[in-house]
Amino acid sequence: MQATIDISWYAVGCFMLILAIPALINFRFELKLGKEISIATLRMTVQLMLVGVYLGLLFELNSLWLNLAWLAIMLMVGASAILGGAKLPKKVLFFPITAALLIATLPLMGLLLMVLLQPDPVYSAQYLIPLAGMLLGNCLSGNIVALQRLFTAFSEKRSDYESALVLGATPKQAAWPFIQSALQQSQAPILASMATTGLVTLPGMMTGQILGGTDPIIAVKYQLIIMVAIFTMLTISVTLALLLTLKVSLQPTGFIRIKQLITH
Structure with missing residues (x-):
């Protein structure tokens, strides 16, 4: 080629x-x-x-500590971008969102680098940085959509939430339909993309590899791995982001700190 x-x-x-x-x-x-x-x-x-x-x-x-430092910066910038896109206060939610991204990223990166690809060294910047970038970059919009949907539901369906509390539901149980809706909407775009990949679209990573002279079959293998990893990363990070956000947004009495979160 x-x-x-x-x-x-x-x-x-x-x-x-x-x-x-x-x-x-x-x-x-x-x-x-x-x-x-x-x-x-x-x-x-x-x-x-x-x-x-x-x-x-x-x-x-190719320093381990430099690579980890760069990964940490990527995580923090990603969390900041999510909160900025969702128009939510960074002071209140920066740690929960960063934690969600970190918990979702590390196991997947470990699986990709230590089990599947096995570069030498395992922390090789050539693999660690691009892979982490693709995982984080592709889950930003999903997290923004999910958080926006969650707080919009609290605003538009407040009566449903309060009715559930009156009937004896815990704050988490009352907010559960909002979590479900937010998760569904966050996954809809990537599911549509996965369903049309190969027929309607050729993803950027696969296209780049082919243009770089890589055998198309090898490019396909990498793309399959990346798409599955992105979908898994998105699902885990969004789920954790919603649950952790809910934890700091609701008081034990069920009072919603929604106004404080939006106006700060």
């Missing part, structure tokens, strides 16, 4: 001129997203370039 084709920075810059199309659409439909598009594009470009340089150094050093 053909080796990876390098792309010059000039070519990359020219290609990015197609951003004029969404910019024109933004202007024509008066979406007022020009500032957000500009900032997002600039941040993405700068961050990717810095990360590219840093990862090159990280791969070369």
Whole structure:
């Protein structure tokens, strides 16, 4: 197969001129997203370039402690992004969400690196960092949807919750239908993606490997592993995030600290 084709920075810059199309659409439909598009594009470009340089150094050093430190940063930034996207207070929920991501990530990473792939060394940055990034990156939106759904339900169906409490349900039992609904909605997109992968879409990881010259069958094996790991990671992290959030959001009396969580 053909080796990876390098792309010059000039070519990359020219290609990015197609951003004029969404910019024109933004202007024509008066979406007022020009500032957000500009900032997002600039941040993405700068961050990717810095990360590219840093990862090159990280791969070369291949230090266990540096790799773990980078993983810790990824977890904390991920938790912050989830709470920011869900518009929930970081001061109250940062630790529960970070804990949920950590508990979901470590066993899966251990299984992938120590049992399945077995790189040498097992903490190899070439495997640890990209795999952790894919797992965390693909579970962010699911967690945001779940948390938004949970607090929206508390707001819109407060009477149902209070009625359950009056009938003798514990706060957790009264909120259980909200947890179920949040879990269902968080999993719907990835289930649709899994059902159409291979026919409608070719995932980024598989496409990247094929473009890099990897045998398609090997790329398929990696993609199957990653999709199963992402779905498992999403399910575990969302479940833990909801339960831990519920724990700090409800008082033993059943009082909902919803207003405090939203306004802070």
